[in-house]
Amino acid sequence: MLDFNNTQLAFSSKSDNELKMVYVLFLAMKNRGVVSLAKGLTGFTERIGLPVGWAVKPTLYRHFVGGETLDECKLVIKKLKEYNIYSVPDYSAEGGGKLQDIQEAFNETKKAIDLAVKEPSIAYAVFKPSALIAGEVLQKLSTENPTLGEVEKEEYGNFRSRVLSLCETAHNSGVKIMIDAEHFAFQKYVDAIAEEAMGLYNKNSAIVFHTLQMYRTDRLDYLKELHKKAKERGYVPGIKFVRGAYMEQERQRAYELGYQDPIHPNKNATDRSYDDGLQYVMDNLKEFELFSGTHNYESNQLLARLIDEKGVERGDKRIFFSQLYGMSDNISFTLASEGYNVCKYLPYAPVNKVLPYLLRRAEENTSVAGQTNRELSLIKSELERRKTVNVK
């Protein structure tokens, strides 16, 4: 079984000072009070128009973000490559919705595709559907029988062309592209357009990857259904598995609007659903490509074991493991050193636009206390290990 506790390997890219900084950062994120205060202050300073960059940039931003622009990410991409880790530059500006923001998100994704053509250590391009259309329209499109006004119809048409244009550009450039998953309320239409794009561009291999949030009770059945449809229509589904990042909001919304909570009732059920998904795709690998986005030890170990047991080459490009930049380097560096394909999601955007992403990471690290304690204890043992080595 893979051992993710080799701290020398995990932190080989970090200096002592960088490690100490990260330690303090995770210590602060562990504290629910500090994160709530940061969230409140950020909202307040933004509302009154004060810049928050001075506080965020040398701390959260520096640790979790590759830079303000794709160009600025090149340094990190190069560094990760030295350790056989691929990158997925992810334009992470959120909360826009204005035409200018939409155009920016579209252009940035195109730029990432262009860069991936020149830079083979970029494994995928990626975009968030909600970055390409106003959230309200995407939500409306995902209802049972959407009735759209004239303007909304136009927005819908533009959204569809943007998504298909990005997938087509990726296809023509030979670059794989992922469609992130977001709120449950958007997802019905995102499922439809992801399936349409896969049908168009995944004829021989997977170019377009659809994200399944396995915290949803319906996703394992959906996966099987998708498999059936793909076989009938003759395409290779690209599946990106994640557990799902919006649990609290989803539960709250379901409660407020009085519909059945779409999320598994507990963590064990989500874990089982994730691992069953991995098992299903690995059992049918001839008809899939797979991207596993998780920091969970057991799921990473399971996938590594399945690859070996089934006699699939560790470097087979149909399968990628992935973690977020700034998190679980012990998993990424260990998998890469063992010859598996690993990439880091590398967010980038100007500091004020990436705040929702950063606050989500901070909250996640607060709520998943086990994960934060794990990071802290690994960093601590590495700092201690380095001290003893230096003394000798």
Ligand SMILES: Cc1cc2nc3c(=O)[nH]c(=O)nc-3n(C[C@H](O)[C@H](O)[C@H](O)COP(=O)(O)OP(=O)(O)OC[C@H]3O[C@@H](n4cnc5c(N)ncnc54)[C@H](O)[C@@H]3O)c2cc1C
């Ligand atoms: C490369 C990468 C790409 C990602 N892309 C996306 C994306 O497109 N869309 C998206 O939504 N998220 C995305 N995420 C985030 C992801 O969904 C998870 O929020 C995050 O990775 C934590 O889950 P885990 O599997 O790493 O770890 P774990 O710590 O094992 O799992 C934590 C997760 O388990 C679930 N969970 C926790 N408690 C409960 C409970 N009581 N009941 C039910 N379920 C519970 C939640 O999903 C929680 O986030 C991505 C993550 C990675 C690494």
